[in-house]
Amino acid sequence: MTEIIHYQDPQSRAVRTQTLLNFYEIPHQNVHIDIRKGENKSPDYLKIHPHGRVPAIQFDGQVIIESGAITLFLADLFAERMNTPKEGTPERAVLYEWMFFLHGSLEPQAMLGFNPETKAKGQAEVRRLLKGMSTRFKGPHVLGAEFSLLDVILYTELAWYRMIGLFPDGLEPFESFMKEHEKRIGPALSLRG
Numbered sequence: 001m002t003e004i005i006h007y008q009d010p011q012s013r014a015v016r017t018q019t020l021l022n023f024y025e026i027p028h029q030n031v032h033i034d035i036r037k038g039e040n041k042s043p044d045y046l047k048i049h050p051h052g053r054v055p056a057i058q059f060d061g062q063v064i065i066e067s068g069a070i071t072l073f074l075a076d077l078f079a080e081r082m083n084t085p086k087e088g089t090p091e092r093a094v095l096y097e098w099m100f101f102l103h104g105s106l107e108p109q110a111m112l113g114f115n116p117e118t119k120a121k122g123q124a125e126v127r128r129l130l131k132g133m134s135t136r137f138k139g140p141h142v143l144g145a146e147f148s149l150l151d152v153i154l155y156t157e158l159a160w161y162r163m164i165g166l167f168p169d170g171l172e173p174f175e176s177f178m179k180e181h182e183k184r185i186g187p188a189l190s191l192r193g
Contacts, residue, residue, distance in 0.1 A: 004028035005058040007048060009035045013067040014055035015189070019156045020074055020149060023188035024081050028057075068103045075149050082149035091143055095150055098133075098142060102157050105129055113166045126161060127168035137173050140180065151177075155185040 006021060006028045008014030012035055021028050033039045033054050040052040049056040049065050056065045057073075064070050075084040075095070085091035106129050112122030138144035141151050158178055161167040169175065 002060040005031060007031045007033050007045070007054055007056040007058075009033050009040070009054045011035075012054045015160060016067045016153060016156050017055045017057070017070045017074070019185075019188050020071060020082075020152055023152050023185060024078060024149075026074070026078060026081075068099055071149075071153065072099065082152075083146055084149060085143065094136070094138075094143060095148075097136065098150055098154065101129075101133060102153070106157070110161060110164075110166055113161075113164050119165070123166050123168070126166045127171060130168055130171055130174055134171070134173055137177075139173055140177075142177075151181060152185055152188070155181045156189060159186075159189055 004021070004026065006014075006017065008018050008030060009032065010018065018030075020026070033045055035054065039045060040049070040054060046052055048058070048063055051065070053065070055067055055070055056063055057070050058064075059073075059077075064073055075082055078084075079086075085095050106126065109122055109125035109129060112118040112125065141147050142154055143150055155178065158167055158174060162178070167174075167178075
């Protein structure tokens with residue numbers, strides 16, 4: 001199989017893709033792009049990612065950007081290993097639902113947590129949005145009885161929120177989900193350099 005080259009910084013959205021690669025033990029080459037040093041704005045890296053963001057992957061001569069797109073690409077490429085729901089099934093639609101929710105609805109509110117003036121609003125919005133999605137949680141795993149990549153993705157997202165003080169402590173089923181998956185997914189988590 002063609003080698004995956006993963007351009008990442010552990011304190012960025014690349015945590016999602018890096019944790020998937022780690023958890024499923026997918027062979028890859030990591031290229032650390034230190035965003036605090038501005039390496040993401042270098043002319044060489046801008047040829048890889050035109051917006052100077054991480055992550056990006058290179059596979060079979062193609063560069064793929066955006067963590068959600070990379071996640072779904074990996075989900076298809078390693079469908080059996082990741083227990084990816086089959087295309088055209090309701091479970092696959094639920095995978096898309098959660099992905100778009102995490103990236104399009106929840107993350108913009110979480111970004112408020114990086115500013116002390118808007119952190120309380122970010123905390124309240126993250127709690128409100130997750131409370132609404134709690135009805136979409138099948139249990140004991142996100143999609144129901146079977147563990148899948150969606151569990152790894154949700155765990156990673158919520159661990160990031162916990163690290164920055166946005167995790168809604170006590171909110172079920174998310175509190176129990178995090179406790180139940182700590183030993184299984186936690187060691188693969190890539191939040192620090």
